[in-house]
Amino acid sequence: NAGVMQNPRHLVRRRGQEARLRCSPMKGHSHVYWYRQLPEEGLKFMVYLQKENIIDESGMPKERFSAEFPKEGPSILRIQQVVRGDSAAYFCATGQATNTGELFFGEGSRLTVL
């Protein structure tokens, strides 16, 4: 049973480009969370999605950031017109519909903006 798959693991973008990060949940998981982690900082919640539905996006910046979890395919976190401050590790975590708090994390996508 494959775990949570994130890709790319490493992504380099120049300022102004777009970054797309993908997350394929574990089989049977219908909840997806995206987090951002910076060195010396904790996990920052960004968005919580279920299939075709955004449940909570209170941690998402109002501009340039968007997320989706379509009926088919992976969840995608999209960052438009990246800036240097977007450089971070972005983690996806998935869980079951029962939402017991037991999340399974991917290995993260590390975005570097030049």
Next chain:
Amino acid sequence: GDSVTQMEGPVTLSEEAFLTINCTYTATGYPSLFWYVQYPGEGLQLLLKATKADDKGSNKGFEATYRKETTSFHLEKGSVQVSDSAVYFCALLNAGNNRKLIWGLGTSLAVNP
């Protein structure tokens, strides 16, 4: 709102030393409590959990007891190993907050041989 406070790191110990990482929380109602661990270069993974007062979660020699009277969930291990070097996150899950985990900032542990 709900919150989690962890002791600041980094914590540096010698192998076989006793470990305590403090975690206290603020929450309404009866949250579930968790410890997650992040090894270098990896994502987080669940270490242990407790869902009600006085429950003790345990795994891989680590333990934490849900203390409602002190609103705490301190992580302990009697004898740490070099392989325990990681960042440890305390978290809570409450019925509100759209049932998303509320995280502490993480405590970095380095164990020297």
